[in-house]
Amino acid sequence: MRAITEPRAFLPSGDAIQLLSARFSTKPMLPLLWSLDWALASSARLQTCVPLLVSPHLARVCFRDNSPERCLPVINTLIKAAGSLESVEIIPEFDRPEMQDAVSKLLLGCNPNLLSSFCVASPISEAALLRAAQLPELREFSVRGGTPGLSNPLPLTMFPSLRTILISTGRLPTWLEVLRHIQSKHLTDLSIDFEDSGNLSTISSHLQYSGIHRTLTKLRLCPGEGWIIDGVSIAPLLALGGLISLSILTACEDQCIFLLSDNDIEHLVKAMPKLEDLSLGIPCSQQVSGNLTAKSLLAIAKHCKALETLKIHTASPS
Numbered sequence: 356m357r358a359i360t361e362p363r364a365f366l367p368s369g370d371a372i373q374l375l376s377a378r379f380s381t382k383p384m385l386p387l388l389w390s391l392d393w394a395l396a397s398s399a400r401l402q403t404c405v406p407l408l409v410s411p412h413l414a415r416v417c418f419r420d421n422s423p424e425r426c427l428p429v430i431n432t433l434i435k436a437a438g439s440l441e442s443v444e445i446i447p448e449f450d451r452p453e454m455q456d457a458v459s460k461l462l463l464g465c466n467p468n469l470l471s472s473f474c475v476a477s478p479i480s481e482a483a484l485l486r487a488a489q490l491p492e493l494r495e496f497s498v499r500g501g502t503p504g505l506s507n508p509l510p511l512t513m514f515p516s517l518r519t520i521l522i523s524t525g526r527l528p529t530w531l532e533v534l535r536h537i538q539s540k541h542l543t544d545l546s547i548d549f550e551d552s553g554n555l556s557t558i559s560s561h562l563q564y565s566g567i568h569r570t571l572t573k574l575r576l577c578p579g580e581g582w583i584i585d586g587v588s589i590a591p592l593l594a595l596g597g598l599i600s601l602s603i604l605t606a607c608e609d610q611c612i613f614l615l616s617d618n619d620i621e622h623l624v625k626a627m628p629k630l631e632d633l634s635l636g637i638p639c640s641q642q643v644s645g646n647l648t649a650k651s652l653l654a655i656a657k658h659c660k661a662l663e664t665l666k667i668h669t670a671s672p673s
Contacts, residue, residue, distance in 0.1 A: 391416050418444065418447070440470060441470060443462075443472065455480065462486060467491065472493070497519075518539070522546070523547075542567050547576055559595075597629060601633055602634040605668055614646065620651040620655065629661060633659065633664070633665050635668055
């Protein structure tokens with residue numbers, strides 16, 4: 356049986372890998388393999404076949420398997436061949452020290468001139484984060500889970516080519532500092548989930564400091580405990596006049612934090628006439644319908660002619 360030289364993308368099943376591993380022992384089974392989608396949910400013995408799948412041309416890897424015990428050996432194997440990777444995606448959330456170490460090593464081993472997308476649901480080390488921030492071709496970046504504090508001073512230029520960034524972490528001060536240093540002139544899509552207290556005003560001022568407000572077209576903010584969504588807190592967002600999508604997802608627990616008035620809504624939509632998607636909150640767990648009236652709808656209809664999707668914070672259906 357000869358090596359398979361044509362396939363460039365492979366989503367392996369357990370049976371397929373066992374069949375191929377019985378035929379190949381020392382060289383890549385798929386020497387021209389470009390993309391590997393790892394979605395196995397079967398026995399750990401299949402991990403022994405992973406080295407046979409690693410191709411010198413492997414550019415894209417995606418992990419969907421939600422077992423860290425199965426994913427960890429695969430990631431550790433890929434570290435040795437990380438130099439060819441252009442895109443890394445790890446979908447399940449893994450918040451374990453050994454996964455953080457492996458994912459960080461994978462990032463550190465990538466060719467800085469090739470890697471364009473790194474999206475993981477695991478924490479990464481300070482060294483890995485600073486490395487990502489200096490990658491000249493990185494266009495898409497997302498991390499979830501706790502992120503380490505960063506040593507000062509930070510590099511003057513961070514994420515020079517970034518277009519999309521998703522941050523989901525409880526370390527608010529760390530990421531606020533990073534936002535101040537992002538110097539990409541291409542960043543259009545920003546999504547931030549925070550678990551700890553803070554305010555929209557602080558984030559907005561950091562976006563203006565770094566100049567991101569000039570290029571941003573999509574902004575998604577998911578506030579955590581201690582946030583208040585009112586006219587004062589969203590005022591700095593009015594500088595983001597180029598937005599086509601704005602989502603502020605309130606998280607009401609002990610009390611309703613959505614305090615926007617009709618006037619606040621009018622000021623917001625007047626400043627963002629290009630909006631196509633506007634989401635202001637989710638159904639309120641406190642059964643508070645809020646301060647908004649039909650005046651808000653009229654203002655939205657008047658100023659946002661291109662609007663396609665609208666969601667407004669209201670009381671949950673009883």
